[in-house]
Amino acid sequence: MTEHFPSKIGLSQQFDCSYLPDRKEQLLVILDSECYTAARFEALLSLGFRRSGDQIYRPHCPLCSACQSIRVLAKDYVPSKSQQRKYKKIQNSFSVKVSFEEKENYFPLYEKYITLRHSDGTMFPPNRLQYESFLFCRWMPISFIELWHEGQLVAVAVTDTMPNALSAIYTFFDPDFEHLSLGTIMIMAQINLAAAENKEFVYLGYQIDECKKMRYKKQFSPAQQLKEDTWTNI
Secondary structure (H helix, E strand, O other): OOOOOOOOEEEOOOEEOOOOOOOEEOEEEEOOHHHOOHHHHHHHHOOOOEEEOOEEEEEOOOOOOOOEEEEEEHHHOOOOHHHHHHHHHHOOOEEEEEEOOOOOOHHHHHHHHHHHHOOOOOOOOOOHHHHHHHHOOOOOOEEEEEEEEOOEEEEEEEEEEOOOEEEEEEEEEOHHHHHHOHHHHHHHHHHHHHHHOOOOEEEEEEEOOOOHHHHHHHHOOOEEEEEOOEEEEO
16 A cells, blocks of 8 residues: 555446435445554555445446545544433433444344334345344454443444444444434443543544435544545535
């Protein structure tokens, strides 16, 4: 990898966009094996790349630039009043734990989440091969941030761990607890963990303003968004 950009990259074919149905998507894919370490990946995150399974990629769509990377400044994070209210609802009867290995009760929770919440999406029907190939990674340290209620696992945030940052990969939760805004709660848990470990950023993936499901990422501040290869405050 050069100081600024990988030396070996590939370009995927175009395929239907998962977020904007009227668009086509194309990806840059990292082919340089030296990039596949936590430290090198952290540098690539700052250039707008992400991880899916073992693969590092970045959108490279000829006619669209809707996907913009977003990261929260973890040590400066201040929850909004709405976020404070949501957290207050769970703080006395729920507990957060961190695991560094997958547990056997993760997949049943993932399966329930996909089946009841995303039956119209590309990950339905869920299966173990898809679950493992999407979430896990052979070269990246992964933290599993868990939310428990009265001995029951109700949410898991799969989170990449790097020297100066965490990267939110995917959160799944029990739809029976949907009314508690667990998606928001788990992002707050990731930010709190990053701050506790003295890490600077939590990368939340791509902000897509035109996609209603993706707009929530701007609710956490202070944050920065990558536009035209420059991180700007939002």
